[in-house]
Amino acid sequence: MATREGPLDHRYRGEHPVRTLVYLFRADRRRLAAAVLVFTVKHSPIWLLPLITAAIIDTVVQQLPVSRLWGSAGVLLFILLINYPLHLLYVRLLYGSVRRMGTAVRSALCTRMQQLSIGYHSRVSAGVLQTKVVRDVETVEQMVQQTAETGLGAVTVLIGGLVIIGVRTPEFLPVFLVVVPAAALLVMRLRSRLRSHNEDFRQEVELLSARVTEMTRLITVTRAHGLERDALNRMDRTLRRVLGSGLRLDLLNGSFASLAWVFLNVLGIAFLTGSALISYYGVWGITPGDVVMLSAFLTTLTTSTTTLMGLAPVISKGLESVRSAGEVLQAPELEENAGKTEVTEVRGGFEFRGVGHVYDDGGDGGQGRAAVRDFTLTVQPGETVALVGASGAGKSTVLNLVIGFIRPTSGRLLLDGQDMSTLDLRSYRRFLSVVPQESILFEGTVRENVAYGMAEAGDDAVRRALHDANALEFVDRLPDGLDTVVGDRGSRLSGGQRQRLVIARALIRDPRVLILDEATSALDTRSEALVQQALARLVAGRTTFVVAHRLSTVRGADRIVVMRDGAIAEIGTHDELLARGGAYTALHDGRPA
Structure with missing residues (x-):
C-alpha cells in the first residue's frame, strides 16, 4: 500500500484524472498486468465457444472422424474447469489492487484534512468532506472494478471474435x-x-x-x-x-x-x-458450422460493443470522483509548520502587540470587516483572563489566535517571548487543552474518551482525572464503569456528565494553557455548580482564557477584558469594572454595552 504521504505528492488539481488513476495504481501495475492476462485466459470460453461449436457441428454434418468431436469437447471442458481457480486469482489480483488504492486515497484524504487550516474546515461542510472520503473513493473503486470486469470481457470477446472470423471466414x-x-x-x-x-x-x-x-x-x-x-x-x-x-x-x-x-x-x-x-x-x-458460428458471433459482438458504449456514464462518474477527491488533496490552505521551531516547553506567557485579524470574505481576494483590531494585552503565566462582550465582539477570534487556528493579519502574538508565527503549532498544542461549549465525545468507552491521545495513561490516572472533574461519582454508577460506551457524541450521558468527561480529558493532559469557551452555558444550575468546581481545579496554576456570556462565571478571573467591535473597551477585575460604571457594568445590568 502507498505510504500516508505518498499520494499527496501527485498534482491532482489540473491533472487529467486518467493520469491520476495511473499514478494511484503505480504500486500495483504488475498485479494489474497479471490480472488482465489471467482474465483473458479465464474469459476465453465466451469467444472460443462459437468456434468449438462450429467444429462439433461440422464433425456431425460432414461425418468427420469422431476423435475431432472428443477433442473439441475436451478443449471446451478444460477451459471451463480452469475458470474457477483463474477467477479467484483474478479477483485477488485486481480487487486487491483496487482496495489498496482506495485505502491509500482515503488515508491521504484524512491526512490532508488534518493538515488543512481551520478556515478551510469552517467553509467546507463536514458532510461534503465525508462524501469525498466515503462515496467518492467508493465510486472510483466501483468504476475500476466495473470497467475491468465488464470492459475487459467485452474487449476480449471483440478481439477474439474478430480474429477468429478473420481467420476462419x-x-x-x-x-x-x-x-x-x-x-x-x-x-x-x-x-x-x-x-x-x-x-x-x-x-x-x-x-x-x-x-x-x-x-x-x-x-x-x-x-x-x-x-x-x-x-x-x-x-x-x-x-x-x-x-x-x-x-x-x-x-x-x-x-x-x-x-x-x-x-x-x-x-x-x-x-x-x-x-x-x-x-x-x-x-x-462456408460450412454449416460456420453459419452457426457467425450467427453466434453477431449477437456476442453486438452485445460487447453495446456494453463498451454503456460504460461511458460509469467512467465519467468515476473520473469526476477522482477530480472531487483531488480538490481536497491539492487544497492550498494548509497550516504551515514545516521547518518551524518545535515547542518543547510552555510557561504560558502571552503578549499581544497591536494584533489584528481580518477574515477573507471569499470574494475576489477581498477582505471583510476586522474581527479583531489593535488588540494589545500581556498575559502572565498562570493568569486567568476572561473575555466578555456582545456577540460579534471578537472573543472567539482571540481564542482562535491563542490556539493557533488563525494567524494575526497585523501585529504580533508572542508565546513566552517567541513570535508564534515561527513556532510549530502542532508541538505547541501538546501543552494546550480546550473545553468547548459543546461537549465533544466519540463513540467509545469512558476510558477511551478521557485518555484520548494519551495511550500511556493507566486506570489510576483516568480515575484521578475523573475525580478532579467531579465525574467519578457518576462513572462508578454506570453499568460497566470505565468500560461503559458513551454512545454517539455521548448520547447516553446528560449534558453535565458529558462536560465533566471533557474536563477530565483536559485534566489528564496536564496542560499549561487552557481555553474555556462557554464551557457552562448549556448546563442547568446543579450541573453548572459541579462543572464550576471541576473547572476551578482545572484552572489552578495554568494560563487560562475564558469566554462566557454569564458574567457570574468569570467574576473570579484575575482580569476581565471587555471587548467591543473587535477592540478592547476596558480591562480590570470584576469589582474594578463595576466601580467604573462603564461597558462591563452595562453588560452586568443587561444593558447594551
Missing part, C-alpha cells in the same frame, strides 16, 4: 466491422432516451429522502401539536409523485428492453438466413 469480416457498430449505436440511441426519465426519477427519490429527514426531525413538533395527519398527507403527496415517476420509468425501460431484444433478434435471424443461403449454395466455402 475472412469474407464476413467487413460485414461485422460495419453491422456490429451500427447495431450497437442504434441500441445506445434507444437507451439514451431514458436518461432524462432516470434523472427525473432520481430527483423524486432525493426529494422523498429530504421529506423523510424533515418528517423525522419534526416528529416532536408534529406530535406536540397533533399534526400527524398533515405530516402524513404531505408525505403521501411525495410518495405518489415517486410512484408515478417510477411507473413511467418502468414502462420506458420495458419498452426499451423489448425493442432492443426484437431488433437484435431480427438482425440475428436475417444474418442467420443470409449466411445459411451462402452455405447452401456453396458460396465462399
Whole structure:
C-alpha cells in the first residue's frame, strides 16, 4: 500500500484524472498486468465457444472422424474447469489492487484534512468532506472494478471474435466491422432516451429522502401539536409523485428492453438466413458450422460493443470522483509548520502587540470587516483572563489566535517571548487543552474518551482525572464503569456528565494553557455548580482564557477584558469594572454595552 504521504505528492488539481488513476495504481501495475492476462485466459470460453461449436457441428454434418468431436469437447471442458481457480486469482489480483488504492486515497484524504487550516474546515461542510472520503473513493473503486470486469470481457470477446472470423471466414469480416457498430449505436440511441426519465426519477427519490429527514426531525413538533395527519398527507403527496415517476420509468425501460431484444433478434435471424443461403449454395466455402458460428458471433459482438458504449456514464462518474477527491488533496490552505521551531516547553506567557485579524470574505481576494483590531494585552503565566462582550465582539477570534487556528493579519502574538508565527503549532498544542461549549465525545468507552491521545495513561490516572472533574461519582454508577460506551457524541450521558468527561480529558493532559469557551452555558444550575468546581481545579496554576456570556462565571478571573467591535473597551477585575460604571457594568445590568 502507498505510504500516508505518498499520494499527496501527485498534482491532482489540473491533472487529467486518467493520469491520476495511473499514478494511484503505480504500486500495483504488475498485479494489474497479471490480472488482465489471467482474465483473458479465464474469459476465453465466451469467444472460443462459437468456434468449438462450429467444429462439433461440422464433425456431425460432414461425418468427420469422431476423435475431432472428443477433442473439441475436451478443449471446451478444460477451459471451463480452469475458470474457477483463474477467477479467484483474478479477483485477488485486481480487487486487491483496487482496495489498496482506495485505502491509500482515503488515508491521504484524512491526512490532508488534518493538515488543512481551520478556515478551510469552517467553509467546507463536514458532510461534503465525508462524501469525498466515503462515496467518492467508493465510486472510483466501483468504476475500476466495473470497467475491468465488464470492459475487459467485452474487449476480449471483440478481439477474439474478430480474429477468429478473420481467420476462419475472412469474407464476413467487413460485414461485422460495419453491422456490429451500427447495431450497437442504434441500441445506445434507444437507451439514451431514458436518461432524462432516470434523472427525473432520481430527483423524486432525493426529494422523498429530504421529506423523510424533515418528517423525522419534526416528529416532536408534529406530535406536540397533533399534526400527524398533515405530516402524513404531505408525505403521501411525495410518495405518489415517486410512484408515478417510477411507473413511467418502468414502462420506458420495458419498452426499451423489448425493442432492443426484437431488433437484435431480427438482425440475428436475417444474418442467420443470409449466411445459411451462402452455405447452401456453396458460396465462399462456408460450412454449416460456420453459419452457426457467425450467427453466434453477431449477437456476442453486438452485445460487447453495446456494453463498451454503456460504460461511458460509469467512467465519467468515476473520473469526476477522482477530480472531487483531488480538490481536497491539492487544497492550498494548509497550516504551515514545516521547518518551524518545535515547542518543547510552555510557561504560558502571552503578549499581544497591536494584533489584528481580518477574515477573507471569499470574494475576489477581498477582505471583510476586522474581527479583531489593535488588540494589545500581556498575559502572565498562570493568569486567568476572561473575555466578555456582545456577540460579534471578537472573543472567539482571540481564542482562535491563542490556539493557533488563525494567524494575526497585523501585529504580533508572542508565546513566552517567541513570535508564534515561527513556532510549530502542532508541538505547541501538546501543552494546550480546550473545553468547548459543546461537549465533544466519540463513540467509545469512558476510558477511551478521557485518555484520548494519551495511550500511556493507566486506570489510576483516568480515575484521578475523573475525580478532579467531579465525574467519578457518576462513572462508578454506570453499568460497566470505565468500560461503559458513551454512545454517539455521548448520547447516553446528560449534558453535565458529558462536560465533566471533557474536563477530565483536559485534566489528564496536564496542560499549561487552557481555553474555556462557554464551557457552562448549556448546563442547568446543579450541573453548572459541579462543572464550576471541576473547572476551578482545572484552572489552578495554568494560563487560562475564558469566554462566557454569564458574567457570574468569570467574576473570579484575575482580569476581565471587555471587548467591543473587535477592540478592547476596558480591562480590570470584576469589582474594578463595576466601580467604573462603564461597558462591563452595562453588560452586568443587561444593558447594551
